[in-house]
Amino acid sequence: MALSGVEIFKLLPKTNCKKCGHPTCLAFAMKLAQRQASLDLCPDVSEEAKKVLGEASAPPIRPVTLGTGDKAVKMGEETVLFRHDKKFVHPCAFAVEVKDSMSDSEINGVVEQVLNSEIDRVGQKLRVDAIFISNASGDAGKFEGVVKAIAAKAPAVPLILSTTNPAAAEAAVKAVADKKPLLYGANESNADAMAGIAKSHKISLGVAATSLDSLTALTEKIKGLGVEDMVMDSGARTAKEMLRDNTYIRRAAVKKGNKSVGYPVISFAQRDDVMLETLIASLGITKYSSIVVLSSVERWKNLALFTLRQNIYTDPQVPLQVEQKIYKIGEPSADAPLMITSNFSLTYFIVSGEIEGSKVPVRLAVMDTEGLSVLTGWAAGKFTASKIAQFIKDSGIENEISHRELIIPGYVSILSGAIEDKLAGWKVTVGPREANGIAVFLKSR
Numbered sequence: 001m002a003l004s005g006v007e008i009f010k011l012l013p014k015t016n017c018k019k020c021g022h023p024t025c026l027a028f029a030m031k032l033a034q035r036q037a038s039l040d041l042c043p044d045v046s047e048e049a050k051k052v053l054g055e056a057s058a059p060p061i062r063p064v065t066l067g068t069g070d071k072a073v074k075m076g077e078e079t080v081l082f083r084h085d086k087k088f089v090h091p092c093a094f095a096v097e098v099k100d101s102m103s104d105s106e107i108n109g110v111v112e113q114v115l116n117s118e119i120d121r122v123g124q125k126l127r128v129d130a131i132f133i134s135n136a137s138g139d140a141g142k143f144e145g146v147v148k149a150i151a152a153k154a155p156a157v158p159l160i161l162s163t164t165n166p167a168a169a170e171a172a173v174k175a176v177a178d179k180k181p182l183l184y185g186a187n188e189s190n191a192d193a194m195a196g197i198a199k200s201h202k203i204s205l206g207v208a209a210t211s212l213d214s215l216t217a218l219t220e221k222i223k224g225l226g227v228e229d230m231v232m233d234s235g236a237r238t239a240k241e242m243l244r245d246n247t248y249i250r251r252a253a254v255k256k257g258n259k260s261v262g263y264p265v266i267s268f269a270q271r272d273d274v275m276l277e278t279l280i281a282s283l284g285i286t287k288y289s290s291i292v293v294l295s296s297v298e299r300w301k302n303l304a305l306f307t308l309r310q311n312i313y314t315d316p317q318v319p320l321q322v323e324q325k326i327y328k329i330g331e332p333s334a335d336a337p338l339m340i341t342s343n344f345s346l347t348y349f350i351v352s353g354e355i356e357g358s359k360v361p362v363r364l365a366v367m368d369t370e371g372l373s374v375l376t377g378w379a380a381g382k383f384t385a386s387k388i389a390q391f392i393k394d395s396g397i398e399n400e401i402s403h404r405e406l407i408i409p410g411y412v413s414i415l416s417g418a419i420e421d422k423l424a425g426w427k428v429t430v431g432p433r434e435a436n437g438i439a440v441f442l443k444s445r
């Protein structure tokens with residue numbers, strides 16, 4: 001059970017030494033109770049207190065990792081129901097299903113699509129994260145062969161091996177155990193054998209239940225068999241069931257400290273109707289799935305799902321921002337245009353993308369507005385004429401360029417006169433209001 005701040009305080013040294021970065025032991029205890037601090041920050045805590053507090057301050061959802069290396073998928077460690085309370089920790093992973101009954105060319109086609117799915121959006125690499133290989137043929141040898149072939153073709157992509165047949169599971173897991181796959185398919189009738197395989201190969205186990213009640217019984221049984229790392233499937237398949245079960249699970253784990261459901265959730269969104277599949281997957285992203293299994297890879301679907309996932313898993317209290325500096329786009333000569341914008345990441349990546357697309361080399365002055373967009377920064381007094389003038393003077397750009405013209409975003413055209421007043425000898429030109437007008441604007445000059 002979670003401990004209250006006062007209960008935690010009683011176990012701390014009570015010296016108020018501030019080494020943990022908090023003014024008092026009580027303040028630190030309150031942060032621990034809210035799971036907003038780590039016990040490691042206090043160097044003087046006793047071993048006994050560590051034991052009690054370590055358990056109490058562990059995240060309510062167990063951390064589980066799928067795969068190895070740079071592309072490993074981290075799951076769990078979530079501490080809240082709502083992202084306005086605190087950032088969601090690990091973005092939900094997308095896995096695309098490959099059936100071992102598919103032809104070699106079909107399988108290769110899907111694997112290629114996964115390998116080519118990566119896109120760069122506002123500086124982050126987004127991709128289909130894993131391949132879910134199902135033993136649809138029911139043939140253990142075929143399953144093992146397909147698992148080996150996919151692992152050879154996509155060695156860095158995390159794998160989920162789906163079978164309820166322990167013999168098929170053992171052979172397939174053995175072939176790729178070093179890649180730390182997730183073995184999915186432990187149920188009431190095969191739990192002992194599947195737990196034995198997961199334990200002996202030190203991999204995580206996907207628990208396939210048919211209801212929330214049978215799920216908790218299964219996770220408790222499997223934990224008793226010595227498997228700590230689990231991923232749960234409550235059996236929910238419709239959108240309504242997913243929303244209901246995932247919400248019950250997250251609430252029970254986070255609010256009630258129920259350890260039987262304190263594991264990441266896997267959800268199945270596969271549908272014949274791809275639009276419907278995208279909608280179901282969106283529900284999984286927003287409502288607590290750690291893995292969403294898809295039936296296919298489509299570029300339009302990826303873009304929609306990647307963007308939603310990125311929005312849900314950013315920290316709402318910390319705007320994404322880029323470093324304040326003058327960025328060179330292309331190879332600008334001394335007389336190349338100088339533009340200015342704010343340091344909100346999305347603004348920067350959209351504006352720089354449009355400039356790149358125009359093929360006109362430009363210097364882009366990106367000013368620190370604490371991550372606010374141009375208009376919001378202006379309204380908040382962070383993108384003002386005096387701050388822009390100061391930034392341009394301090395940047396040293398006057399020594400680099402042969403002209404004195406600054407192009408400002410059209411949305412803040414009102415600033416043009418004031419900037420000219422504060423930047424002696426400079427001419428201010430008003431650029432387009434929207435980034436999609438930049439290419440035409442630059443080419444027409």
Ligand code: SF4
Binds near residue numbers: 012021023025028
């Ligand atoms: S470091 Fe430990 S003893 Fe010092 S103030 Fe923080 S909690 Fe208290």
